[in-house]
Amino acid sequence: MPKLALNGFSMYYETYGSGQPLVFIPGALGTGRTDFEHQISWFSQNHQVIAVDPRGYGESRPPERDYPLGFYQRDAEDVLALMTALGYRVARNAPYAGGYTTEHYGRPGRKVHALQIELSRALYFDETALKPTAGMVRLKADLARLFAALAAHDWSGL
Secondary structure, three states, X not given: OOEEEEOOEEEEEEEEOOOOEEEEOOOOOOOHHHHOHHHHXXXXXXXXXXXXXXXXXXXXXXXXXXXXXXXXXXXXHHHHHHHHHOOXXXXXXXXXXXHXXXXXXXXXXXXXXXXXXXXXXXXXXXOOOOEEOOHHHHHHHHHHHHHHHHHHOOOXXX
């Protein structure tokens, strides 16, 4: 799978499936493939899944992983650069809420992990008519399956 030179390093990524893109970004020291093995096979049935190894993870080394102040912000900038280079129109939260939320509430050393899921409102809502679209039914079903899978998973090894 390819590597793309950006922001002073080469980012490794893998793509699976086709359709609306979903980007999978691993957490603590994992890789796009290892952290999301089961999700990739499920979501790639209906979406293009792009699983990345952020700077210093997996195949995106060198450099080695470091954790300067604001490293979540840097990771977000790297993924934004990757998706832009791959030809996607990319919008970004400012400030990067996902990084703040997971960094603020997650305490992996205490076995408290945080997950934030952000979705494009265009998947389920018509902003001109101010009403849900047919995508709302699919989104509800997809989220129900995702939450059921998360609830059924054995997290004791974290």
